[in-house]
Amino acid sequence: MSQRTFSIIKPDAVKAGHTAAILAEIEKAGFKIVAIKRMSISRAQAEGFYHVHAARPFFGELTEFMSSGPIFPMVLEKDNAIADLRTLMGATDPAKADAGTIRKKFAVSIGENAIHGSDAEDTAAFEIGYFFAGIELK
Ligand code: CMP
Numbered sequence: 603m604s605q606r607t608f609s610i611i612k613p614d615a616v617k618a619g620h621t622a623a624i625l626a627e628i629e630k631a632g633f634k635i636v637a638i639k640r641m642s643i644s645r646a647q648a649e650g651f652y653h654v655h656a657a658r659p660f661f662g663e664l665t666e667f668m669s670s671g672p673i674f675p676m677v678l679e680k681d682n683a684i685a686d687l688r689t690l691m692g693a694t695d696p697a698k699a700d701a702g703t704i705r706k707k708f709a710v711s712i713g714e715n716a717i718h719g720s721d722a723e724d725t726a727a728f729e730i731g732y733f734f735a736g737i738e739l740k
Contacts, residue, residue: 613671
């Protein structure tokens, strides 16, 4: 069944000039890009987005990094989008990511790991609303 998920091309990948290559991987894998924009976020916006990780030891590093430069938040659609995007991204730590995955090809480290993808339907709904509230997605 067609499903939507939320993704971000992170500051490390944008800075390194990998945006188009990552979008090509996403389209090649059968995702429709329903919405996308380039923007920078404040530390406070990054903290709001990642609020579920607030108690983690890496929260400061994570929110500083995510507010360090331009990102591309986007909404993606396909059958089984949430799980399929996570497979395409590979493991959080690029050292553990399978060959051929986006993180294996483009990520620098567990923190600077090129791409984010929602992990469940409820988080996808929250994350889409966080970046695309009030925008009609067709
Ligand atoms: P993401 O899918 O965006 O969701 C939470 C992020 O926290 C994750 O990707 C990683 O980039 C980051 N993260 C997870 N573990 C660590 C860690 N040990 N050190 C730094 N960042 C981490």
